[in-house]
Amino acid sequence: MLVVEDEPAIRELIAVNLRHAGYAVACAHSAEEAETILNGALPDLVVLDWMLPGQAGDAFARKLRSQPRTRDLSIIFVTARVEERDKLVGLESGADDYLTKPFSPKELTARIKAVLRRRAPQLTDDVVRIGGLELNPATRRVTGDRKPLDLGPTEFRMLHFLMSHPERVYNRTQLLDEVWGDHVFLEERTVDVHIRRLRMALSATGHDELIETVRGTGYRFRRG
Amino acid sequence: MLVVEDEPAIRELIAVNLRHAGYAVACAHSAEEAETILNGALPDLVVLDWMLPGQAGDAFARKLRSQPRTRDLSIIFVTARVEERDKLVGLESGADDYLTKPFSPKELTARIKAVLRRRAPQLTDDVVRIGGLELNPATRRVTGDRKPLDLGPTEFRMLHFLMSHPERVYNRTQLLDEVWGDHVFLEERTVDVHIRRLRMALSATGHDELIETVRGTGYRFRRG
DNA sequence: GAGCCGTGTCACGGTCCTGTAACACTGGAC
DNA sequence: GTCCAGTGTTACAGGACCGTGACACGGCTC
Structure with a gap:
């Protein structure tokens, strides 16, 4: 800016x-x-x-x-x-x-x-591939090392957003805006819980460490 | 341009x-x-x-x-x-x-x-074959494992559209646009009911699980 | 007219998702 | 070491979402 x-x-x-x-x-x-x-x-x-x-x-x-x-x-x-x-x-x-x-x-x-x-930040229907993960918005399927992952709607949107902007750190407010929409009125800690749920789902294929905590700031999706 | x-x-x-x-x-x-x-x-x-x-x-x-x-x-x-x-x-x-x-x-x-x-590519008159189902737009006939299926007009159009885009997830609004036409004014839940009727018809040959519900999003026609 | 079929809508109930609070834990400042 | 803000984890109540059966309506055949 x-x-x-x-x-x-x-x-x-x-x-x-x-x-x-x-x-x-x-x-x-x-x-x-x-x-x-x-x-x-x-x-x-x-x-x-x-x-x-x-x-x-x-x-x-x-x-x-x-x-x-x-x-x-x-x-x-x-x-x-x-x-x-x-x-x-x-x-x-x-x-x-x-x-x-x-x-x-x-x-x-x-x-x-x-x-x-x-x-820009309009998420497209293009397939996103990062670090062994593959997310397909059109079919709404996610695979980690070829194995299918089961995600809820919110987890899917969050993973889609994070994978579309790897390495970049987002604070909780920004994630609420991007994943939930900017008119929502939610506790910031809600983000933490969904990050955990997403990590849990990703851990099924051993990819849970792809989402990194940046203490005092927010979260980041790591490349590889 | x-x-x-x-x-x-x-x-x-x-x-x-x-x-x-x-x-x-x-x-x-x-x-x-x-x-x-x-x-x-x-x-x-x-x-x-x-x-x-x-x-x-x-x-x-x-x-x-x-x-x-x-x-x-x-x-x-x-x-x-x-x-x-x-x-x-x-x-x-x-x-x-x-x-x-x-x-x-x-x-x-x-x-x-x-x-x-x-x-998008429009629906053609080509025969569509997926997962044991065969749909012929020209004759308006559908068979599941060689056995004929009886479908209503709306069910047929919906099956035709879904089979033409397998794996892809469509929400209720998109299905209303594609199956009923762009500017209809119907309840979204109407889609649910027709999905059910379609599943009922397909279950006659055991193919009812081909249409998958993607919770929070819409429906998907599975390959095989 | 009666009867049938296809269709759109609604209400009910079950299931899964989700937001929040409460508590446990961690890392860093001092 | 102590302390505290920040984060991880868990449990739970409420609600969103979907399947299902029922019903009314209009068009059609007879």
Whole structure:
């Protein structure tokens, strides 16, 4: 997650809230600094101020869209202008969404979730194979070393999600959002129990150690 | 791929990204120009702006659907309106999907891929043979181990569909769409009852266990 | 009209799943 | 070593989910 915003107060406000929501955040106060960062690692999403010193935000967005490496980045505009015209121009530069100041942290994270969900994390019907496990969403079958595994609906969804994002650590809130849906209202410890049930099922073929606990953070599905 | 959009900026944004995704793209700024192009070559898919000058986009879509030559084109609507009502009308005019501005290039290509992939193979008249069962669509006869089975119309269509996609799990909504037709308005539990009737009929030759219940998901036709 | 067949819906009961609380345990800070 | 937050484990009540039988309705034949 990259936040590009010249106003320090707003930049920190956004960053703090994103971190709290479980995202890794980098900040930049100008388009130039943002470019430097982007030359290193690519984020999943860019929160971009409409009004940037020197170079306007939408010009920067067009630039991102014009380069192959950054073409597919999700972009959310933050703007103080509410006029329709500005929104339209924002759309023309290929933003995924926009926020009008003032906005609440809740709205920010909600929109980010919406944008991210709209695009990537849609679990597909493709077969996932990792570490001796094979999960087939279309037939809803899971095999560990050719032996079939019996999973409940929730266990299956969780394993599907984890296997689709190996090595990556998810906290309990994120798992609730991804596996149960983000409108649910459940205890975080519920995740623990389902992790256990999933591990139990996987242990039938000796694959129970594929799900790793990251103390203080959450869980991770290991490669091999 | 044909892009029909009157706003030059958005049109180019879409076209550039589609070309980058590997599609051949033609552009039109109005419905009239689009018709001229369609008189020449037929694309696989049309990206159509909801608001077109002169003729509304959905009117154009209806026109496409009404002509045999363009009836089967996939259509994706692009609209700035987010209201549910508009979405509904968009789908009623036969759109395969719609995009709400703002959207990102990645989202656009993802949806296009989804629509193209969704064009599932229709049920053919070929004889289907699986697990001792033989279903002949042309004669509308089903035999289990050479013994004839007596099925009602709905049971037959459902068995035909399930046997044509063995191992794959379908939920009740999908089965309603595939067996009854896209836009029926029936209780999902109705599927259960017909599954039962089908199982009863199949049990006459001992093949009732071929239809498997996948709890929390739907039903599956087992191989062998 | 009566009778039959195919169909959609409902209600009941059993089974399995699931969320939660309570308790046991672990790892790390000090 | 002690202590504590964080996690593993277990048990259980409630509920979701599905199979099943019954019933009403419409179309059809006679």
